[in-house]
Amino acid sequence: MxxxxxxxxxxxxxxxxxxxxxxxxxxxxxxxxxxxxxxxxxxxxxxxxxxxxxxxxxxxxxxxxxxxxxxxxxxxxxxxxxxRADEAARITSAADSVRARADAVRQSAAEARDTLRATLTPALERGELAARLDAAAQSFRQQLRAAARTADESGRLTPELVARIEAEILGAQARIREELDGA
Structure with a gap:
């Protein structure tokens, strides 16, 4: 300071x-x-x-x-x-010392910022990837619900169709879990 x-x-x-x-x-x-x-x-x-x-x-x-x-x-x-020449030299050298300390603090802050960025970037990217999967799952759910309502209102939703779709969804869930567990 x-x-x-x-x-x-x-x-x-x-x-x-x-x-x-x-x-x-x-x-x-x-x-x-x-x-x-x-x-x-x-x-x-x-x-x-x-x-x-x-x-x-x-x-x-x-x-x-x-x-x-x-x-x-x-x-x-x-x-x-x-x-007062000696006093002037002392004041100036103290200012040089402050400058050197300020430069060291700036350098240390830059290194800390770079280290933090390098540490956080992969975590942020991982978080972004998980968010993408979550968004895809939510989108699928919303589209499935809308399609199911439309099919139900038109009378095309039958117990057999529901059973086939349930089996497809459960199979997709199992495959996705295997992929994620093996990743």
Whole structure:
């Protein structure tokens, strides 16, 4: 899980990125996400407040860039970056560690999904085959009942016909059971 940065840690990473080179707001936001392992997305309002605070305390200065304001560190901001370089490295390495753990979790989840799919697919297929047989049996029963009603209503249903059909059904049942038992 991505650690939540304290305000002073976010400030330091933003200053470090601006110390590397001046950046516009959206570029800084993307660079923060990348530097923090791709798992930490700074809200625009949070970054806006941070840049305002950095400008107010004299650590960054905005200037007009090609399309938007371009933020750069001042001498005061550069001094803070240099004084806290070890802390910045620790924060970044923790983000790299989180990224590695997140990658491992994603890989493990993918492997578990694949294993589960491989395990369940044959069972699902078996279930589908059994469902097909059940549907065929139900369809046969419905068709037989409809035909029997029609034959009974027309007077064609006789005891002899019923006996022959019963014998056919019992024989079919026995053959089907043998097939299924031997499968």
């Amino acid at each position: 991505t650690p939540v940065l304290r305000d002073d840690e976010l400030r330091l990473i933003a200053l470090t990125l601006l110390h590397e080179r001046p950046r516009e707001f959206t570029e800084l936001r993307g660079a923060l996400r990348e530097r923090l392992g791709g798992n930490y997305n700074v809200a625009g309002s949070v970054l806006s407040r941070l840049l305002h605070d950095l400008e107010r305390d004299g650590s960054v200065t905005p200037s007009h860039g090609a399309t938007n304001l371009l933020y750069a560190t001042t001498l005061q901001g550069e001094a803070e970056v240099q004084a």
